[in-house]
Amino acid sequence: MGDYKRPGRPKRQSKTSAAGAGWECSVCTFRNNQGAYTCAVCDARKGTATR
């Protein structure tokens, strides 16, 4: 098929500009390493939204 991408097309800007590396804590919004299971600041579990 003739499905080609046009050059210079505006890409959707992501909230984070860290190339998707790591994850943001939902408690203290601290950016942890990608391999971290718990937040390095508040020790909250990854993906857990506890208050």
Ligand SMILES: [Zn+2]
């Ligand atoms: Zn945290």
